[in-house]
Amino acid sequence: MEAISSALSALSIQTEKVVKHAAANSPESWRSAVSEVASSLGLASQNYTKTVVFKPKTAKSATPTPVVLIAKDDSEYNTGAVAKHIGQKEMRLAAPEVLKEFLNATKDDVSALSITKDNAASLIAVLDASLATSTDHFAVHAASSEQTLFMTGAEIAKYLQSTGVKLEVVDFAKLKAEAATPVAKASAPPSSSASAPASTQGPTANKAKAAEAAKIPDAEQIGITVRKAGDFPEWYTQVLRKGDMLDYYDVSGCYILKPWSYFVWQSIQNFFDAEIKKIGVENCYFPMFVSADVLEREKDHIEGFAPEVAWVTKAGSSDLERPVAIRPTSETVMYPYYAKWIQSHRDLPLKLNQWNSVVRWEFKHPQPFLRTREFLWQEGHTAHISLEEADKEVMHILDLYRQVYEKLLAVPVVPGVKSEKEKFAGGYYTTTVEGFVPTTGRGIQGGTSHCLGQNFSKMFDITVEDPKAPEELRGKPEGKLHVWQNSWGLSTRTIGVMVMVHGDDNGLVMPPRVAQVQVVIIPCGIGVKTSAQEKEAIMDACDRTAKELQAAGIRAKADLRDNYSPGFKFNDWELRGVPVRLEIGPKDLEKKSVVAVRRDNKAKTSLSAEGLSSSIATLLDQIHDDMFAKADAEYRSRRKVCEQWDDFTRILNDKCHVVIPWCEVEACEDEIKKRSARQAVAGEAEDERAPSMGAKSLCIPFDQAQFGDITGKKCPQCAKDAKRWTMFGRSY
């Protein structure tokens, strides 16, 4: 390690960031060990390298020159293509002895840093171009399976050059794509049981085994390599990156929203913005910065946010006299101005909304869309003369949120009210639309519409002369009325929920109404025997069809790339979840028809070219309805009524939500959480993919009737009289 340190510092590569952790004996255990330590240090921990050593075929008399291949841990390569590219033959994985002899390393600690000035002459290093040029930080073994340091890809390249090793920078993705022949479809085998078998093996071995089981046999490496039901976190990451929704970013907890996902957000904006304008909401923009004074005005409210507030303390090289915070939400930012702007009951209602980003510098493990340090949302803040008027708006907005999920994203949600414990800090009551991720059985809060009551208006002194006050109270404090306020927000979390609910082992499945491309048109049946004229006719037909659909308002695209096979294109667009694929070949031209393949259920039909835009429009609506119906049926079947405590944790462990006749006592809620957590821990099969967390109340659904008459029912946990049916579950 000392030798490495000095070598690195000679290259001005910082090495402070060496972390020590539990010994790793597999890529998975390494990731898990590092991420535990790294997140507590606030380090980016998503990026790992892998180092694989090969021994190429060599004449028997000659000493072999091992090839050390270094790449991002999720890079895929075609060994044959790499060997060919660097002029080597039949590269085979090197035996442990070779690692020891040439690199003084084992498979668990080998890394770019195993190559030194001393051994460089007897090795060839192959570095993936996408790593070599990356400015992201990557975890690298630091000469031991218990130590890791973080270097950018460019620093790794610099280090390797400094050793004098023969270094080949190779674009793995490109080599691989060039090597790809028309791609055979990965047939998804029935998903394995999600709960790992009880076993006497240690958790690491268990995890490695589960990871192995999660792999999709024969899956083309360009596609998703793990099953959704097998390794959900890994599946989610792959589906987002390979489906082109986002890219990782070199500031931890922040992600790049690529056009494919931003389009979804803009679709939501278009719908919601038009709807709120109908009820008189106006858009505005408040600054992202908040002074400490203002931020900290409402103590209860800010308490929850304070540990996550990001502070700007410097501008250029000067320290600011008074640091400013970046808004984590805007209640305290906006309400001092509401106090100023609202001078009379005639200024009411005041209904403002903004489309902005907020920052919550969380230290928990970030998750794209679900938990990110900066996220996009809208926040509405309104003030009303009466509770009645405020109530009405709360419900109207909540219904718009329901529509965003159900009508745009085809994701079912349960609208309801939060328990006292779960409501917005400082508010009066909170309504919510609750979603469900079937794979994990966890609930997810989809969007919340809060009635703040008069709490903030009292704090910020937002008052008007009560127009109903008797004459003698006019102008006196008793004649004042504190306004009734609401706030409501919906964020890019919507996109994460949509992906988790609909995606499958082949990638994204986009709901048609928010898909940037709804229909992709692919020329087929062009072979070596096809005449130039015939080929042109097919290409033209694809292009024409795209234009015809576009003219009818359908987002269609013809994929006329001629360096890829139809099979490659099928996979590519499946990965990105395009709802409908149209295939046009010589026979389709003859028959004046096209073949349509649905992404959601793979169903294939032949459609007449005549009136195609109208049949496609119908098909897209049908796909939306079917996707919603499927997800809705799933969610319904996973909401189980439970009236006996003995059933509670079992239902939970079956990855279901539990609906109980509940007493609505806060202490009982705490008890439910504790007891459901405890019993789960006692079980055998828990690992981080089926968390042992206790259940909390998700919401008290507005539709109580579906669960039957509650009269006379007792709370299963405490046996007190039940008030309302309440949905409990594990959640994100």
Added chain:
Amino acid sequence: MEAISSALSALSIQTEKVVKHAAANSPESWRSAVSEVASSLGLASQNYTKTVVFKPKTAKSATPTPVVLIAKDDSEYNTGAVAKHIGQKEMRLAAPEVLKEFLNATKDDVSALSITKDNAASLIAVLDASLATSTDHFAVHAASSEQTLFMTGAEIAKYLQSTGVKLEVVDFAKLKAEAATPVAKASAPPSSSASAPASTQGPTANKAKAAEAAKIPDAEQIGITVRKAGDFPEWYTQVLRKGDMLDYYDVSGCYILKPWSYFVWQSIQNFFDAEIKKIGVENCYFPMFVSADVLEREKDHIEGFAPEVAWVTKAGSSDLERPVAIRPTSETVMYPYYAKWIQSHRDLPLKLNQWNSVVRWEFKHPQPFLRTREFLWQEGHTAHISLEEADKEVMHILDLYRQVYEKLLAVPVVPGVKSEKEKFAGGYYTTTVEGFVPTTGRGIQGGTSHCLGQNFSKMFDITVEDPKAPEELRGKPEGKLHVWQNSWGLSTRTIGVMVMVHGDDNGLVMPPRVAQVQVVIIPCGIGVKTSAQEKEAIMDACDRTAKELQAAGIRAKADLRDNYSPGFKFNDWELRGVPVRLEIGPKDLEKKSVVAVRRDNKAKTSLSAEGLSSSIATLLDQIHDDMFAKADAEYRSRRKVCEQWDDFTRILNDKCHVVIPWCEVEACEDEIKKRSARQAVAGEAEDERAPSMGAKSLCIPFDQAQFGDITGKKCPQCAKDAKRWTMFGRSY
């Protein structure tokens, strides 16, 4: 001062922020003295208090109890109404002797702090409610006209309470509104000559005199109180605040965009977003944070931004291991990912845009919309295979920017290319649309579309295999092509330019296509003799007309508030610049017509109620065209061709742009700036409203023909051969 300090610190009111400055002998000189000092300290300096002392009518034998009225300096009050409200009679301004005797103060240093425990018993304090509840910091005289400290409104209230003075908190605005009778229109007198007369008086006296001259006699205080041509900075501030475009914010350099201005921005977004989608640009969102490494990659480029970069160094109470910057612009944020995403010429063109905010922590005096620490914009970043393709896009985008100004905002601009000196740092060439503010004669850069050439692609290694490279160079460095890049941005500065160009002495004049309310309908002719039935008929007609116009897609609003007179409403909507006012009274009902009054030129016509929406739509287009034509004629008349150096500075001082046949030599540009500045300083009539800055090149207009044949012309500054006609001027 010591006594005050200890009194304040006993109340835990911080007093570190005492600033010393030149003695002030008027509100204006105080503001100017404080703002000079405050801005260098990074303090907010927009907010000032005023303190006015009255002596109420008292029985001769009794000792008078002076009333000390404390308010924001721009608050307006009705003395009679205040007196009545606090139960006093005939309050008259107190004589200097009274101030001395009761408060030990003069008019130049009297403030809330003049009230102390010792004199409190013999005084009454009246505090405006909007100040008492404000969390903004306000400048307050600190027992001397040479010292100022900053307290929040709430702290002022707290201090006053602590003295034991009899304290009345009164809502001035409300009292005033209640006291308001139908408001007489302020008749705008012909504007006074803009250049102040030469004089032997000091600059402060000059300024005070100019301020006095700028006042609009008899202007209702609710309206704009200064002339646009007289005190432009003050006019601009008032028009934005009273026109409801924005509000000041408690973080200096940041402003709240209220719905009235945000609507303009959203209109621009709608137009521009649809247009760029037509040419294949996709929207995305990159995080607002940038790591230091990435930010500083392109040295030339970042050099200009570095001193203004805001740094987040803390989250909650922990210091970040590595501070992150907030993006000042996104070139270096995005291009590392472009290098990753662009792997083949088939990935080109890549055309991304984002709608976001950026932060440039400038220390110069902030100006709403024009220079703010956070601002909204769009930034497009594209990569192309060839310069030709990049060129084409640069020009297309620039033309969209021209359309935003001319077709939406009715603001004329001159499209052209920047000189080498003025182009974007690190770019290849910069095109611009240049606007003009007639009142100051200064140019303003409206939006820029840059071709970055290959500079950034070389820096960030964004390359593809050149599809035109000969076979033998494939895979070799010589076969690589660095992509050609563009970036282009348009910000909320657009709104500031629009206000400056069109606004008049009565307030905003909104161009119809971006006005949130295009038509306001006001019931008229309702008096004490009007029957309830008649009144209802008028109200109904107004409401019905609004609905009819709305149904035709016109943004119409009926102002049916019955606590305000028509005159009050006329002024109110004029202030906000609504393009058309419709008046409906009993006679109009009879005649089945309405009276339409244009905001831009005050023209009044009677329109038939029949087919109103179509005649209004025509009228709105006419208003747009007339506003543009007027502004365009003004701008054209202020672009003067100049071929003799002797005329150059004179033209400039006449508040015009100067178009010269220019040599395009950078040293000559420097010389022009120096010489035009020097001569201006030598002149007499300069103050900060007609700045003595030198002229820089604004652009080389694309339309060269309008200025005639340049063949054989010489540069008037250096006598070298002229290349192109170039527009010079003072600018924002």
